[in-house]
Amino acid sequence: MIIEDFVFFNENGLYCKYGDFYLDPQQPVNNAVITHAHADHAKSGHKMVYATQATLEFMLLRYGKNMADSTMATGYHHPFNINGVQITFIPAGHIPGSAQVLMEYEGVRYLYTGDYKLQPDATCEPVEFVKADVLITESTFADPKVLHPDPEQEIKKLNDIKLNILLGAYALGKSQRLIRLINDFAPQKQILVHHRIMPIIAVYQKLGFNLGNHQIYSRKLMKTQQEFVYIVPPFTFDSYIRATGVKRLFASGWKNLQVNANDTLFISDHADWNDIIYTISKTQPKQIWTLHGNGAHLKEYFKDEIFVKLLN
Known part of the structure; x- marks a missing residue:
């Protein structure tokens, strides 16, 4: 059975109380699972950081010894456990080392995408898809009017x-x-x-x-x-x-x-509307939880077909 409060936002960020860890926390915490090294997701000062080796390399460059008290580098597809929640990193295609976080607890699979993109990119690992009961997706560009060019x-x-x-x-x-x-x-x-x-x-x-x-x-x-x-x-x-x-x-x-209407360079490292819809089709979730953007368009699009919850 899906636990409706499996993750939720508090003053420190997105929290999983069942494993007592945070996903990309915005304040220093005891246990931080970091999806990638961009500064809005990877903060310094945590007691323990779980991330891919590439993410830790970038964080070390930016923060030095203030990155965290302790770290654990984990490769893609290698499960590990935090207080009873099994976690597996899945490539997100955003930047090197970027990871989706697959969390398995009491037989239910929750997939937190972090930032992800589907466009091909020779400078990072390509995105991969896994099935999940709950897809917790970024919705930065979750608008039918937003379609990224080639x-x-x-x-x-x-x-x-x-x-x-x-x-x-x-x-x-x-x-x-x-x-x-x-x-x-x-x-x-x-x-x-x-x-x-x-x-x-x-x-x-x-x-x-x-x-x-x-x-x-x-x-x-x-x-x-x-x-x-x-x-x-x-x-x-x-x-x-x-x-x-x-x-x-x-x-x-x-x-x-963009600097002006005549000289544009639309190159995005996030999923656009069509990419999000495709990801949902590959993930086949029973529920969609949205964050890091406006999930209202997804809620309207799926209506009674898939339950959509806006986390922020």
Whole structure:
């Protein structure tokens, strides 16, 4: 029987009282199961962190010794137990080491997706599907009006831009995906990378992900020709708002982060509406619980077919 309060939000985040652990907690806790290393999911200061090795590598880079008192690295498909709840990490396809969390308790399977995407991405492990009684899904883009375009076609837009390009992107995940995409589909471009992104790239290389050609930014280099793409984190991108002689683009699935209507680069690392519907078809849940977004459209879409509960 499905336990309706198996997980719920309290002041520290999403809590499973039956195993006494949190999923991506927002405050320091005793037991934290971390799905991936983005800062809105992976906080520091926990007593114990359970995560994949890649997630721990990125957290160590960001937080150092303040990451956690203790950690346990677990590979995909290797079950472990926290206070009677069996947990298995399943690839989420979001960034390296990103994991869905399959929780089994009293014969019921609860699957927490964390952030996930279905689009192909050579810079992380591909998403996998498992059946579950309850699908606890992110709903960042759970809107029928939101359909992500093909990233290959989006990146090919760069081929038509003859100016140097200042390309804003999140330092972990997006930047590395862009380097690989540009090498594959706009290979005449030379990629320059902001110095703060380079240590993250070093972790990718340690994990065995080949991003292709790139080099650290040099002011002299960018003055020599017009085929450079300079990838920078958001704070640097915002500080160059008055930059001249370059085309400014920000790579994101969010419409409000596009620089203008004529120069867009819609590349998202989340599931869109069709991806979420497909995931539900593969997971075959009896119930859907939504979080990290608005689940109202899913509730309306499934109506009496599948019970949909909005956790936040």
